[in-house]
Structures are given as C-alpha cells and as structure tokens.
Amino acid sequence: MYKPRRPSATAAMGAMSALLLSLALLAGPARATSFSFSGSFSSDDQLAVFNILLPAPGELQLLTLSYSGGSNAAGETIAPGGFAPVLTLFDATGSQIGGNVGSSNTCGISFCWDASYSLPGAPAGQYLLVLSQDGNNPVGQLADGFSMSGQPHYTAQYAGLPDDPSLHFIQVDGTQRSGHWALDLRLDGEVSAVPEPGAGALLAAGLALLAALRRRRRGPAAGSTPALALLHQEPS
Numbered sequence: 001m002y003k004p005r006r007p008s009a010t011a012a013m014g015a016m017s018a019l020l021l022s023l024a025l026l027a028g029p030a031r032a033t034s035f036s037f038s039g040s041f042s043s044d045d046q047l048a049v050f051n052i053l054l055p056a057p058g059e060l061q062l063l064t065l066s067y068s069g070g071s072n073a074a075g076e077t078i079a080p081g082g083f084a085p086v087l088t089l090f091d092a093t094g095s096q097i098g099g100n101v102g103s104s105n106t107c108g109i110s111f112c113w114d115a116s117y118s119l120p121g122a123p124a125g126q127y128l129l130v131l132s133q134d135g136n137n138p139v140g141q142l143a144d145g146f147s148m149s150g151q152p153h154y155t156a157q158y159a160g161l162p163d164d165p166s167l168h169f170i171q172v173d174g175t176q177r178s179g180h181w182a183l184d185l186r187l188d189g190e191v192s193a194v195p196e197p198g199a200g201a202l203l204a205a206g207l208a209l210l211a212a213l214r215r216r217r218r219g220p221a222a223g224s225t226p227a228l229a230l231l232h233q234e235p236s
Contacts (some may be wrong), residue, residue, distance in 0.1 A: 034073035034186045038066070041083070041133065041179035043152035044168050048131040048181060060119040061186040062087050062100075062129065067114040067177075073184045082180040083169045084113040084134035092126040094142035101134065131181060133169070 039048060052060070065072055066082030088099035100115040113134070128142065135155065136148035148154045156167035158174055169177040 034184060036072040036074040036076065036182070036184050038072075038078070038180070038182040041181065042168070043179075044133055044154050045136055045146070045148045045150065045152050046133075046179075047136075047146065048183070050129040050131075050183075050185070052127040052129060052185075052187075054122060054124050054127065054187065056124050057121055058187060060089070060122045060127070061116075061184075062089070062118065063116045063184045063186075064114045064131070064182060065184065066180050066182040068112055072182060073186070078182045079180070081178050082182070083177045084171065085115045085181060086132045086134060086137055087115045087117050087183075088130045088132070088138045089117065089119065090128040090130070090142045092128075094128075096138055096141055097127070099138075101137065129185075131183060134172075 037048070037050070041048075054060070064085045064087065065078040067080065067084055069078050069080030072078055086099065086101050089097045091097055097119065098117060100117040130138070130142075130146075132146055133148075133155070136146050139145050139147055153165050153168055155170040156162050156164045158170040158172050159167055159176075160174075161167055169179050171177055
C-alpha cells in the first residue's frame with residue numbers, strides 16, 4: 001500500500017496556502033485499495049480536503065480513527081485524543097452527497113465520536129471529501145461554505161470562555177482535545193495500475209476554502225487508475 005506523507009509543494013491561494021499531494025496506484029490490478037492520511041489542525045475552522053478521481057464504479061469507504069484511536073489501514077497505531085470529526089462528500093459539481101457527523105454516533109455512556117461513511121456503487125467520476133471539526137458543518141452545497149468558517153476558536157465557548165483566542169478543540173462537555181486527525185479511505189473496484197501521474201485536474205469550489213487550481217501539464221490516461229489529491233489547508 002502506498003502511504004502518503006506530508007506534501008512538500010505549496011501554492012498561494014488568496015490569504016491561505018494549501019499543500020498538494022498527488023497519489024496513484026503503483027502496483028498491479030486490485031479489487032480494493034486503502035490509503036491512510038493523518039495531520040493536525042491549529043485552529044477550529046480548518047479543513048482537510050481530498051480530491052478523489054474514481055475511474056470505475058465501486059464502493060467508497062471512509063473512516064476516521066483519531067478520536068478513539070486504533071490501527072489504520074497502513075498498520076500504524078493511531079493515538080486517541082483528537083477532535084470529533086465530520087466527513088462530508090461532494091460530487092464534481094459541488095453538490096453534497098452525504099457524510100457523517102462523529103458526535104452523532106452513540107456507544108453506551110462513553111463517547112465514540114469517530115466518523116465513518118460509505119457510498120456503495122459510487123459512479124465513476126470526481127469527488128471532493130472534506131474533513132472538519134464537530135460544529136463546523138457544511139451549510140449546503142460546497143459553494144455555500146462551512147458554518148464556522150472564519151471562527152478559529154469557536155469551541156472556546158464550551159469552556160465558558162468564548163472570547164479566548166488561545167482555546168481550540170474543546171469538546172461540548174468542556175474536555176480538551178487535540179487538533180490531530182487520521183483518516184482511512186478505501187476504494188473498491190477493479191483497477192489497473194499506471195505510473196504515478198503528474199496529477200489530474202483538481203476540483204476547486206466553495207468559500208475561500210479553495211481557489212481555482214490549474215490542471216497540471218501531464219496526467220494519467222482517463223479511467224485508468226484511482227487517484228487522490230490531498231489539499232490540507234494551512235493557517236493563514
């Protein structure tokens with residue numbers, strides 16, 4: 001399995017910057033391929049954005065592990081303690097397909113607020129996945145933005161100090177969490193491998209989240225292999 005690492009190339013995007021990582025399968029045909037991602041937010045309203053190119057119909061399976069911890073698809077141990085995540089999937093037009101709010105999950109008297117979402121029989125095409133913190137939910141379509149955009153310490157209210165800019169990642173019960181996130185993404189479907197591409201077109205839409213990104217000069221043959229691009233928003 002190809003394990004993505006933190007991207008190194010940066011691109012200016014208005015008042016913010018983004019890091020871009022292009023991924024593709026490098027091995028032979030496979031029925032299912034998993035990718036593991038991890039990172040850390042420094043403010044409550046940050047977003048991790050993933051561009052997904054699916055060449056053939058299949059199932060998309062999404063799972064976070066950073067809230068409760070566990071072992072990811074790469075076999076790495078993920079420590080617990082991260083914020084409660086929200087996963088939202090959009091199609092290539094920016095229309096919301098579905099998702100999961102981690103804090104909506106229940107498991108007895110304890111918190112088990114990792115988020116998970118699957119899309120069986122997902123049509124071939126382009127998708128945009130956004131990982132955000134609990135409370136920072138999509139307003140509607142991608143172009144409508146997220147509810148807490150521009151409020152970098154909105155969780156401070158849960159500690160009773162809404163005006164304290166130093167507080168972040170406070171759970172609704174007042175518990176301090178961290179900005180760490182971890183995500184597994186599984187693609188099901190018959191695929192054929194090609195050499196790593198220069199990168200295909202990246203979907204860009206919605207608020208100040210993403211500005212238009214130019215298509216890079218070289219890309220994979222259409223419909224040849226699933227590709228991912230991680231756009232990890234950095235603080236402005």
